[in-house]
Amino acid sequence: MLSRLPLGYCANVHPAQTFADLLGGLDRYTVPVMRRIGRPLAAGLWLARPVVDEVLAIPDGIARLAAEVKARGLTVHTLNAFPYGDFHAARVKERVYLPDWTTAERLAYTERCAAVLAGLLPDGGEGSISTLPIGFKGFDSPPGFLQAAERLTDCALTLARIADDTGRLIRLAIEPEPFCLLETTEETTAFFHVLWEVARARGAERAVRQHVGVCYDVCHQAVEFEDPAACVAALDRAGVRVNKVQVSCAVELSNPGGAGREALRQFVEPRYLHQVFARLRDGRTVGVVDLTDEFLNAPGPEFEAAEVWRVHFHVPVDAQRIGPLETTRTALVPALAAIAALSYAPHIEVETYTWSVLPGDGASDLVTGLAKEIDATQKLMNDLT
Template identity: 35%
Template sequence: MKTSLGHLTYCSNIHPGERWDDHFSALQTSIPLIRQAVAPDKAFGMGLRVAGLASKDLLLESNLKPFQEWLTEQNAYVFTMNGFPYGGFHDTRVKEDVHAPDWIQPERRDYTIRLFQILSQLLPAGMRGGISTSPLTYRHWWPTELTRTEAFQQATHHMLEVVVELVRINQTTGQVLHLDIEPEPDGLLENSAEFIEWFNDQLIFEGVPYLVQKAGLSEAEAEAALRTHIQVCYDVCHFAVEFENPDEALNRFEAEGIGIGKIQISSALKVDFENYVSEKMELLSRFDEPTYLHQVVAQHQGTLLKYPDLNEALWDGTPTGEWRIHYHVPLFVEQYGLLNSTRDDIVRVLNRQQRKPFTEHLEVETYTWGVLPPESQLPIEESIIRELKWTLAQVEGNVRNLN
């Protein structure tokens, strides 16, 4: 939906399924209920997640046309998509396989191009569209400097092939579409510093001559195209887990001329071990579950120590200082007993967006409903409605009335 800070939606990666029929069925059930609760008199924007198999289904006219007709009937529109998880994302072990196939594999390139071809046909006239994607690959799959260098090179090449397609779409339709890379802990791109280094030293350096040759652009046009079509997905949870100050990170991106394609509005778990240490460790163990990666970054006396998953931190970590855990917890709850969240970072990011707008797209992304401790679980539509209402209250400056 259109708000004073941009188009706001929730990410439909919370709905299970790998084929389009499964996706569409979930949307047909959930969207009317959510829209009626949060925006009955407005067009309802959607953040669409389409799995790898489903993307092949949806390109078929027999599936795409009925979906377009349904969007019209529902007064709904698609302006952003989540192209990070390719395969099964619920009711199965996901963990590091959320990155597979990674950007080293041609399947990731082909999948992303399919998504852009879909988005191009769904996007309302005059609106920009974006698709978020993984931070190239999973860092621990490339343990040496040599293999990591090779991974960067292959991933960048595949991404440049996608940019050529986005330039073609722009030249053909006038649409501006951008690929929004989502740094996260243990991705090949984890934080703002790593993203900026890769963007300047590899993407621009290699991409300008590549687009001159493959797309027939001048050097200036090629650099402008790269900056238009490759941007950042600012997932608030991820940057908070990395202990990045939102204003400082956003200032760095702005100074480097790197665009923010969308904000993913999400909150991480945060634990201060100043007191009640054993009780907090016991509470934290309830969030250790076998489906998703929950990377941990511990800060003690200015030093950051990283653990690939929560179970390793619980087993090997020393509970001192502050821990931040990559666990997307509900936005409308600030504390979980003795555990806290990084929700304040969302407020800071939205305040920055209000003072100095830097993106058009805002997407609530809490996908862990099925693995939360039982006391935090609610019916899925009720949970999404509460998430969106909390966010809308932030946008309109009226959060106290909805706490």
């Protein structure tokens, strides 16, 4: 079923390295977006490590944040705890995957975010926290599944204690992403079997199953050329709960040999990683870790012969096309329909964090752009109910 909570967007689109920055983003963008759409709005907060530390260091900091959110007429049901540090630095790229889930730093940060979220939820409310897919495959020493499973089990036990103490249920949502340890649905379900085995050995399987699931980012799985209905059905069949859905679109190039490839060059930028996948005519997929000028100049024979490319560059979800390029917006309806067919309602938010690096003047009016995205997504959801 689809969530009946107010739809919102992920605030990782706003730079925020202090408590004041966080509130400033709500005032400058989130509240004006709510006024523009004319209905309640949920704030999908991103709490970078310095921000969550500051909130917890302030006397009654959680209560103060809750009061600030309420005073603005907003609600909070989900957090993004994927980016740990400065997500708006000049160069983020693969650093966004650090620290990974084998580290004490990632565990402590996530638990601190959960403590804050528990204070923002209503009595008896349910919350979710999205997080990275264990780590990045491209590092010289990729993180190990068993150690990550131990950390995630520790986190689940902490979330279970929070539920016992506060009556507020918080679920962690691991977000598969291209070129990460968990990128495909098959890899994700395989990891959860490892996680459940580790948890079972510690007598914590119930806590893990209740508190740890996935964040289904529609852009990420579309870049992998996964069918949305099959993806969600496979997770459900395997017993992996979808705790959060991020409504997002990727860039698509349906004729790599035409003029559209040159149009892709305007999406080459130094801040974020933009993985590229191509579907070959025999159905296989190939990928490269980032969209660069070097790649566009010489993509190689498989990419040259491919029928379509998809690029992990989040673009506004209301956009069918961007110049000669298409988007994966057609994946949104089957993705939301598959979510609607579940017996429970994951949290849903729009996540286009790339407004500041969109080519041209795309980021000139962020409030208008975010409002259009939310309205477009709400219409898609309304049409399914």
